[in-house]
Amino acid sequence: MKKILITALSVFALTAQANFLGASHDWNNGSSDPFKSAISAAETGYKANLAVNMAWRDTGKMIKDAKKLNAAGKTAAAVKLANAAHHQTVQATAQVDAALTAGPRF
Structure with missing residues (x-):
């Protein structure tokens, strides 16, 4: 479980850092298209959340709706x-981190 969590957190850290670069430094997908960058980050994060069974209910629908728009x-x-x-x-x-430490506190 720890390996999956560390992998998921690493992916999120890398995708979050990629969003702080300007369009001229968009090395994620070889394009300066802001939609491609945004949808790529969302899909990567969603797949990682699905891997640890902590995906939120509406995220997948939001990704589909964004593609339609x-x-x-x-x-x-x-x-x-x-x-x-x-x-x-x-x-x-x-929320994954919070769920790992959940429990009664005495």
């Missing part, structure tokens, strides 16, 4: 929704 030409809304999905994956990872 992007296909419809509403890129700004799609990026906003993809970033919200990525934020949920980061929060779900934080």
